[in-house]
Amino acid sequence: MQDSGEGGLGGGGQRWGRRFLPTKTNKRMKEIYWKLQAVMRGIIHRREEAMRVGENKANDLLGMLLESNSKEVKENGNRKEMGMSIENVNMIFHEVLRLYPPATMLIRVTHEKIKLGDVTITPGMEILLPIILIHRDKELWGDDAKQFKPERFSEGVAKAVKGQFASFFPFGMGPRICIGQNFAMVEAKLALAMILQHFSFELSSSYEHVPVPVITMQPKCGAKIMLSQI
Numbered sequence: 349m350q351d352s353g354e355g356g357l358g359g360g361g362q363r364w365g366r367r368f369l370p371t372k373t374n375k376r377m378k379e380i381y382w383k384l385q386a387v388m389r390g391i392i393h394r395r396e397e398a399m400r401v402g403e404n405k406a407n408d409l410l411g412m413l414l415e416s417n418s419k420e421v422k423e424n425g426n427r428k429e430m431g432m433s434i435e436n437v438n439m440i441f442h443e444v445l446r447l448y449p450p451a452t453m454l455i456r457v458t459h460e461k462i463k464l465g466d467v468t469i470t471p472g473m474e475i476l477l478p479i480i481l482i483h484r485d486k487e488l489w490g491d492d493a494k495q496f497k498p499e500r501f502s503e504g505v506a507k508a509v510k511g512q513f514a515s516f517f518p519f520g521m522g523p524r525i526c527i528g529q530n531f532a533m534v535e536a537k538l539a540l541a542m543i544l545q546h547f548s549f550e551l552s553s554s555y556e557h558v559p560v561p562v563i564t565m566q567p568k569c570g571a572k573i574m575l576s577q578i
């Protein structure tokens with residue numbers, strides 16, 4: 349098990365550090381952030397302790413993450429950096445949502461005349477927001493824009509988008525932003541944690557990478573993976 353000092357889900361320093369604190373944060377928000385960190389760390393440390401004495405019940409997301417983390421660390425000669433942190437899982441989902449946003453585009457209709465740079469948009473005009481193209485734009489994301497690199501998000505979304513929040517909006521933006529976004533992220537983490545409890549998996553050799561937008565982004569030939577029970 350990772351100790352409760354620097355590494356792991358409950359670790360201080362690097363993984364829980366200020367790098368996940370949005371850059372433009374006022375004093376009150378910073379206080380809340382650190383208070384929340386302390387509360388969360390406390391919960392995790394108590395669960396780690398319970399796990400150490402064999403009392404942890406892995407019947408919720410935190411229990412599952414702690415257990416799978418502990419297993420991975422043990423299997424890798426107790427190398428603490430091998431464990432997966434909550435942030436690592438965030439990072440991976442963000443990168444998946446960047447390259448394969450389920451909603452590939454949004455449409456907005458203007459109600460008033462608007463001037464955007466040199467372009468004047470008249471009322472009633474439909475404007476298409478091509479999420480997938482913006483998410484893969486080299487000018488915004490760099491030359492490796494099309495590569496799968498979760499580490500882009502290692503210092504949070506704000507750093508990854510270099511403060512230009514309109515570069516990443518898999519859940520939309522503004523007053524009509526997806527109301528299910530937090531639920532969707534927790535659900536995805538839970539599903540992954542449940543799978544990783546019992547299986548390891550790798551891509552099937554018959555997998556073909558053909559993502560197609562059919563209302564939402566979907567793998568045309570399916571997502572064939574080989575599961576092995578652990």
Ligand code: HEM
Binds near residue numbers: 451523527532
């Ligand atoms: C990965 C999963 C999901 C993605 C990528 C996603 C994406 C989106 C996007 C792009 C919008 C349009 C936002 C806009 O127009 O600016 C939206 C709206 C919405 N989503 Fe999601 N969504 C997801 C999961 C969910 C879940 C799980 C729920 C419900 C439990 C949900 C409920 C809604 C609702 C009700 C709206 C309409 C909000 C409104 O128009 O006021 N979504 N979603």
